[in-house]
Amino acid sequence: xxxxxxxxxxxxxxxxIGLRVVLxxxxxxxxxxxxxxxxxxxxxxxxxxxxxxxxxxxxxxxxMSDEGLGKDKVEIKPRIKFSNVEFDQVIEFLKEADGAxxxxxKPRGVDVVSRMFEIGTTVTHKHVVTSDGGDVESIVPxxxxxxxxxxxxxxxxxxxxxxxxxxxxGWEAVESWDIISTMxxxxxxxxxxxxxxxxxxxxxxxLLVGGEVVGLVCHESSGHPxxxxxxxxxxxxxxxxxxxxxxxxxxxxxxPVVNVVEDPTLPRSYGYYLYxxxxxRARKRYLIKEGKINEFLQNRETAAASGGTSNAAxxxxxxxxxxxxxxxxxxxxPGDHCFDDLIGEIKHGxxxxxxxxxxxxxxxxxxxxxxxxxxxxENGEIGTPVRNPAIEITTVGFFKAVDAVGKDLxxxxxxxxxGDPMQGAPVWTGGPTTRLRNVRxxxxxx
Amino acid sequence: MKAxxxxxxxxxxxxxxGATDSVSQVRESHWSMIRFTNNGVTVSKVVKDxxxxxxxxxxxxxxxxxxxxxxxxxIEKAVFDVAKMAKLxxxxxxxAPLPKGKFKYNKKLLEVGKATAKIERPPEVVKDAIxxxxxxxxxxxxxxxxxxxxxxxxxxxxxxxxSYRATSYNLNVRAFADGESTGQFAxxxxxxxxxxxxxxxxxxxxxxxxxxxxxxAQPGKFDVVFGPMTTADLIEEMAGAASxxxxxxGMSFFTGKLGQDVAPSHFSLVDDATAPSSPGxxxxxxxxxxxxxxxxxxxxxxLTFLHNSTTATKMKTNTTASAGLVIPKPFxxxxxxxxxxxxxxxxxxxxxxxxxxxxxxxxxxxxxGDFSTILRDGLFNIKNGQVAGPVRGLRLTDNxxxxxxxxxxxxxxxYWIKWWEVDTPVLAPAMLVRGVRFTRPTI
Numbered sequence: 001x002x003x004x005x006x007x008x009x010x011x012x013x014x015x016x017i018g019l020r021v022v023l024x025x026x027x028x029x030x031x032x033x034x035x036x037x038x039x040x041x042x043x044x045x046x047x048x049x050x051x052x053x054x055x056x057x058x059x060x061x062x063x064m065s066d067e068g069l070g071k072d073k074v075e076i077k078p079r080i081k082f083s084n085v086e087f088d089q090v091i092e093f094l095k096e097a098d099g100a101x102x103x104x105x106k107p108r109g110v111d112v113v114s115r116m117f118e119i120g121t122t123v124t125h126k127h128v129v130t131s132d133g134g135d136v137e138s139i140v141p142x143x144x145x146x147x148x149x150x151x152x153x154x155x156x157x158x159x160x161x162x163x164x165x166x167x168x169x170g171w172e173a174v175e176s177w178d179i180i181s182t183m184x185x186x187x188x189x190x191x192x193x194x195x196x197x198x199x200x201x202x203x204x205x206x207l208l209v210g211g212e213v214v215g216l217v218c219h220e221s222s223g224h225p226x227x228x229x230x231x232x233x234x235x236x237x238x239x240x241x242x243x244x245x246x247x248x249x250x251x252x253x254x255x256p257v258v259n260v261v262e263d264p265t266l267p268r269s270y271g272y273y274l275y276x277x278x279x280x281r282a283r284k285r286y287l288i289k290e291g292k293i294n295e296f297l298q299n300r301e302t303a304a305a306s307g308g309t310s311n312a313a314x315x316x317x318x319x320x321x322x323x324x325x326x327x328x329x330x331x332x333x334p335g336d337h338c339f340d341d342l343i344g345e346i347k348h349g350x351x352x353x354x355x356x357x358x359x360x361x362x363x364x365x366x367x368x369x370x371x372x373x374x375x376x377x378e379n380g381e382i383g384t385p386v387r388n389p390a391i392e393i394t395t396v397g398f399f400k401a402v403d404a405v406g407k408d409l410x411x412x413x414x415x416x417x418x419g420d421p422m423q424g425a426p427v428w429t430g431g432p433t434t435r436l437r438n439v440r441x442x443x444x445x446x
Numbered sequence: 447m448k449a450x451x452x453x454x455x456x457x458x459x460x461x462x463x464g465a466t467d468s469v470s471q472v473r474e475s476h477w478s479m480i481r482f483t484n485n486g487v488t489v490s491k492v493v494k495d496x497x498x499x500x501x502x503x504x505x506x507x508x509x510x511x512x513x514x515x516x517x518x519x520x521i522e523k524a525v526f527d528v529a530k531m532a533k534l535x536x537x538x539x540x541x542a543p544l545p546k547g548k549f550k551y552n553k554k555l556l557e558v559g560k561a562t563a564k565i566e567r568p569p570e571v572v573k574d575a576i577x578x579x580x581x582x583x584x585x586x587x588x589x590x591x592x593x594x595x596x597x598x599x600x601x602x603x604x605x606x607x608x609s610y611r612a613t614s615y616n617l618n619v620r621a622f623a624d625g626e627s628t629g630q631f632a633x634x635x636x637x638x639x640x641x642x643x644x645x646x647x648x649x650x651x652x653x654x655x656x657x658x659x660x661x662x663a664q665p666g667k668f669d670v671v672f673g674p675m676t677t678a679d680l681i682e683e684m685a686g687a688a689s690x691x692x693x694x695x696g697m698s699f700f701t702g703k704l705g706q707d708v709a710p711s712h713f714s715l716v717d718d719a720t721a722p723s724s725p726g727x728x729x730x731x732x733x734x735x736x737x738x739x740x741x742x743x744x745x746x747x748x749l750t751f752l753h754n755s756t757t758a759t760k761m762k763t764n765t766t767a768s769a770g771l772v773i774p775k776p777f778x779x780x781x782x783x784x785x786x787x788x789x790x791x792x793x794x795x796x797x798x799x800x801x802x803x804x805x806x807x808x809x810x811x812x813x814x815g816d817f818s819t820i821l822r823d824g825l826f827n828i829k830n831g832q833v834a835g836p837v838r839g840l841r842l843t844d845n846x847x848x849x850x851x852x853x854x855x856x857x858x859x860x861y862w863i864k865w866w867e868v869d870t871p872v873l874a875p876a877m878l879v880r881g882v883r884f885t886r887p888t889i
Contacts, residue, residue: 002695003695003696004538005536005538005539006507006535006536006538006539007508007539007772008508008509008510008771008772009508009509009510009531009532009534009535010509010510010511010512011510011511011512011524011527011528011531012511012512012513013511013512013513013514013515013524014497014512014513014514015514015515016495016514026487026490027488027489027490028489028490028491028492029489029490029491029492030491030492030493030494031491031492031493031494031495032493032494032495033495033496033497033514034494034496039494043492043494046492047490047492049565050478050480050490050491050492050565051490053490053565053566053568053569054480054487054490054569054572056569056573057482057486057487057569057572057573057576058486058487059484059485059486059487060484060486062488087531087534087535088534088536091534091535091536095536113696113813114695114696114697114813116695116697148697150696150697150811150812150813152696152813157814158811158813158814159811160809160810160811160812160813232483232484233483233484233586233588234481234483234488236483236484236586236588236620236622237483237588237589237590237618237619237620237630237866238590238618238866239866240805240822241625320493320495322489322491356810356811357808357809357810357817357818358808359806359807359808359818359819359820359841360806360820361806361820361822362805362806362820362822363626366820366839366841366886366887367887368818368841368843368885368887370810388810390885392841392885392886392887392888393887393888393889394887394889397887397888397889401889420479420481420590420866421479422866439888439889440888440889441888442885442888
């Protein structure tokens with residue numbers, strides 16, 4: 001829906017088979033949606049032939065680590081099936097959300113000129129079988145909503161905000177998000193930031209960073225650089241490598257209060273799975289423990305190459321994509337501080353609650369997060385809105401500046417991009433409000 | 447059913463289900479890729495897929511579906527479901543009937559490119575690229591070689607129907623002289639013979655070698671020479687912002703600027719899918735209208751937004767044969783060439799930067815064009831008109847409208863660029879832009 005008008009309703013129904021073969025250390029992958037026996041056998045021959053044709057250019061023969069593989073069926077049953085939701089109910093819901101954000105921004109003379117909403121529901125039915133005994137079937141429903149807002153003020157220009165919600169549940173997830181209230185809040189905030197925001201301070205400040213930003217930092221700056229395939233160079237020509245090496249386990253990258261967790265098994269989570277695409281049982285993983293690199297994300301290929309074991313990080317978003325090392329749900333483990341404690345000990349600082357822009361280099365070290373809802377902090381109190389403060393910082397710089405972690409853990413959803421061809425994987429990012437000391441905002445410029 | 451029978455069946459069933467307009471596509475794709483890392487192949491992939499696209503209007507109410515089951519029963523059910531979705535959609539949008547009539551398509555565009563039958567040949571090209579990059583100074587080489595042949599059969603209820611087959615290849619090579627000293631180059635062509643793996647590898651390896659021993663870069667405002675890889679990325683963003691859908695939605699930095707001078711008079715940007723030698727060449731758009739050359743920026747003036755029938759009706763103009771059924775899109779972009787080599791562009795800069803590649807472009811504000819992107823691979827100081835030592839660690843933080851206005855010159859040599867970061871093929875030269883802002887981390 002664009003500006004209150006439904007642009008299109010669409011559905012996609014895809015079914016196919018993907019297969020991976022390893023021939024004398026050369027890997028072939030094939031996929032098709034033509035499921036006749038002849039077509040599938042032809043595909044097998046083709047994948048094997050391609051693996052064979054590339055044999056003379058293979059330098060590091062590929063093998064799979066030995067793992068205890070699952071035989072199981074995992075099914076999430078939605079409380080409200082998507083097929084039971086009336087289409088006009090969805091439209092009315094989106095229209096109400098659209099109207100709410102417009103109305104909420106108006107009192108400050110701000111016009112939300114562009115509103116885009118996308119609501120999506122999917123059911124993924126997978127059956128993975130491996131030649132060494134794995135056999136796992138899964139059925140997982142997912143719900144999501146994405147919105148992008150552009151607001152304008154006659155004298156103060158424009159501002160942009162986007163966000164996403166997603167869970168591995170039925171329509172009951174959408175109902176639980178209370179999007180109408182969220183949009184009222186978004187409209188009020190974008191109006192306030194645009195109409196009243198002042199430039200960020202350019203001296204050194206303490207930062208209070210909201211869970212939405214902290215979750216993204218954990219994803220971008222801990223999750224990605226700790227993917228073993230990146231470290232080993234398998235994504236080198238696309239998403240890049242890592243500032244870490246396989247010998248970086250134990251390396252201190254943050255303060256002792258920093259603990260970053262990766263856990264596919266979180267109930268309801270957008271990145272939920274109990275077995276990965278190689279039939280390895282998923283578990284909670286500490287990527288950073290007490291400020292030190294604790295564990296990498298591994299699939300069976302990287303585990304065999306590094307002499308370790310898989311921790312079930314192999315994911316493929318569709319039958320026509322090869323399984324590669326991916327995150328699922330990455331978050332900063334909560335501490336024991338309440339919000340008032342965190343802010344109360346800041347004399348001069350900025351509270352950056354959420355973000356509107358970010359990027360990071362391909363070694364996952366140099367990153368930028370531009371705040372959307374942000375405020376000055378003076379003597380422990382929230383003050384004037386601050387417009388688009390930019391945290392431009394290194395990975396180690398961020399994690400080492402953390403001196404206290406809140407207990408208000410929350411999750412946001414995202415679609416993580418990686419692979420060639422691109423695979424957009426559903427993930428959660430999460431964090432509690434977190435405090436950083438002595439940071440200069442805005443990026444260094446002459 | 448064969449592809450032409452399927453699309454005819456869909457349009458017939460859509461009319462029976464109450465559609466005022468409908469269009470159907472059968473897409474038969476044969477895609478393959480070789481990925482390589484650390485000087486060796488890591489995986490060889492092949493995907494063979496057929497899908498049926500169903501898109502219908504009931505006046506301004508629109509709905510669509512893509513299905514992979516091509517049985518008659520499945521297609522009929524999908525058409526019924528799509529029609530039901532459309533009927534239930536609210537009124538209120540713009541109704542533009544799909545273009546009517548029988549169009550003649552350029553015969554040269556009905557069969558574009560040439561697929562290589564031998565599966566032994568792509569690994570040889572990969573090996574050539576790796577060897578060449580290593581000879582030029584790389585210690586490690588990674589990348590991907592992709593090929594795709596698509597046969598697309600389409601029918602619209604307005605009358606247009608046709609079919610074409612298009613083959614394209616692209617090769618992306620990244621060379622590492624050490625962990626952080628890297629160079630990357632990519633190219634696209636309509637045949638494997640059109641890709642010079644050795645040259646692409648040589649360029650990547652050479653940049654990587656020259657990037658060794660880089661110093662931390664100083665942030666600030668500089669005159670910059672962008673290599674073709676970065677030009678392609680920035681141009682793709684600009685062409686995307688020229689899609690009338692985004693302009694109309696208020697999400698484009700070109701909103702309100704049609705007819706205005708947005709670049710110097712020497713600069714032009716055209717979306718042209720009509721040249722058979724171009725990657726991205728197609729005979730018709732998703733509404734069946736014959737493709738044409740669309741001058742987005744002509745001699746500095748923002749001349750054309752990219753339209754389908756709906757956006758054209760809304761803005762009281764004609765389609766530019768750029769459908770996307772919902773969002774108009776570019777197919778094959780060409781930047782005007784200027785005079786001189788990259789060295790000639792560099793010679794015009796007293797103190798500045800030579801940027802060979804970038805990635806991860808994100809907008810702080812799509813409406814204003816405020817954005818930032820990370821520089822990657824070889825980045826060099828320019829001093830007194832010459833490329834000086836390598837540097838690293840910068841982020842380009844600026845505004846695309848401002849940068850477009852500050853393009854001082856483009857190079858004479860252009861390259862077809864398409865890779866992981868650039869989806870639409872761009873014929874891109876090097877480009878000199880004055881006064882570009884760069885930042886870096888504070889701690």
